[in-house]
Structures are given as C-alpha cells and as structure tokens.
Amino acid sequence: TQSTRPQRILTAVQKNATRGDPRSVVKAIDHFCRNKEWAMNVGDEKGCILDSVVSEVNPATVLELGTYCGYSTVRIASLLPPNAKLITLEFNPDFAAIARQVIAWAGLEDKVQLVEGASGDWIPKMKEQFGVKTFDLVFLDHWKNSYLPDTKLMEECGLLRKGSVLLADNVICPGAPEYLEFIRSSPRYKSQYFKSHLEYTKVEDGLEKSVFLGLVNEEWT
Numbered sequence: 001t002q003s004t005r006p007q008r009i010l011t012a013v014q015k016n017a018t019r020g021d022p023r024s025v026v027k028a029i030d031h032f033c034r035n036k037e038w039a040m041n042v043g044d045e046k047g048c049i050l051d052s053v054v055s056e057v058n059p060a061t062v063l064e065l066g067t068y069c070g071y072s073t074v075r076i077a078s079l080l081p082p083n084a085k086l087i088t089l090e091f092n093p094d095f096a097a098i099a100r101q102v103i104a105w106a107g108l109e110d111k112v113q114l115v116e117g118a119s120g121d122w123i124p125k126m127k128e129q130f131g132v133k134t135f136d137l138v139f140l141d142h143w144k145n146s147y148l149p150d151t152k153l154m155e156e157c158g159l160l161r162k163g164s165v166l167l168a169d170n171v172i173c174p175g176a177p178e179y180l181e182f183i184r185s186s187p188r189y190k191s192q193y194f195k196s197h198l199e200y201t202k203v204e205d206g207l208e209k210s211v212f213l214g215l216v217n218e219e220w221t
C-alpha cells in the first residue's frame, strides 16, 4: 500500500539517523523535508529560536499541542534537564504512531509522554491524570484556530502560573490572527515576536513568545 508522508519521514530517520542521537534525528528530518518532501515541522530556522527559548526557560514541565511526527518534541526533549517532563498531545492516531517511533529512535521516551487525543478534552484533565500543577512552557503548533480557545482553557484550568511561557508557531503563516490580537492586547501577557521564515522556505513566518503575568490587579477594579 502507498506510504504516507509521515511514514516516509520515519523511514528517513531510521535510515539516516543514529539511534539515541536526537540531533541526528532532527538533521535527518530537516534534510528529508528540505530536499525530498516539504512537511509542517517547525524546521531548522525556527527550531533554533525554539531551542533558545527552551534553554532560557529551562522548564521542568512542558506541554506541546500538536505532535505531528515528533520533530519539535525531539528538539524540546533533547534540551530538558533531568527529571523534566514533556507532555505532547496528538489526536491523529496515525501521526501519533509515527511520532512515538521517532521519539523512541531519538532515545527520548523517558522524557516524553505522548497523549493521544484532543487538546480540548485533555487540558482539563492534566492535573488529575498526570499530576501536573502548572506548565513552565507551552509550545502551540496545532490547528491555528485552536490556539486561542486552548490558551483560555489552560488559564481557566489553572495550568499557567506567573512566568509561564507560551511559544506559538506560525503566527504569520498560516497565521493565528485571533490569537495574536488577544495575546498582544491582553494585560495578562507580555509578548515578543521572533521573525523568521516558514520551514524550508523563504516565506516570512515567526514565533510569538508570551509570558503569562498572572491575574493583574486592574481586573479587580
């Protein structure tokens, strides 16, 4: 039967990357997607910005929305301190199955919990199911029109604390206009735009980094 693109990405990893070496897994996927078939990984250019934010936050708890093939999962998990945990949500079972194998090839299973299901269903269950209090870092890279409702849901579920960092991919291309409008105008967030390019192309795109400031007091006046 005809293979899918995620399956071809996994094959490229298994052929060209070294087991247990996350950097070689990232390189193999980037090489495949730049030279053979484009795919919606955050990619190498935006990936360096992602790496720098992860290193700066040095998170103990990370939530990723939208695993796809696990490319950014591997990038993030490879930079986590010991005992840190990354929970990644993916509701497409075929993508989840591929991502599990990519994460395993990188040797990062112990740092990653891939949860199959929709963010809207699982965000309210994070505390009771996984013993998470709050997330130090959230990487948003799922459906672009889900960024805003899921951010509001994370706030309502008390999953963000003063200083929690949200990092959103694709705020220019394909774009997340409602999310950008909300997060940049809200007194509860301090936002910063990192200009870059759409993965493997010269098209403009970027990441929006937003720090949650907690419930600021003017909301009580």
Ligand SMILES: O=C(NC/C=C/[C@H]1O[C@@H](n2cnc3c(NCCO)ncnc32)[C@H](O)[C@@H]1O)c1cc(-c2ccc(F)cc2)cc(O)c1O
Binding pocket: 040, 041, 042, 065, 066, 067, 068, 069, 089, 090, 091, 092, 095, 117, 118, 119, 120, 141, 142, 143, 144, 146, 169, 170, 173, 174, 198, 199
């Ligand atoms: O669309 C893009 N990403 C979507 C990712 C979806 C992945 O996340 C999973 N997913 C989605 N919603 C949820 C959900 N919850 C929400 C629904 O309940 N809960 C759990 N998992 C979810 C999907 O199953 C996929 O695995 C994109 C496009 C371009 C692009 C740019 C230019 C072009 F020309 C073409 C494409 C570039 C990018 O970097 C992009 O990220």
Ligand SMILES: [Mg+2]
Binding pocket: 040, 041, 042, 141, 169, 170
């Ligand atoms: Mg993306």
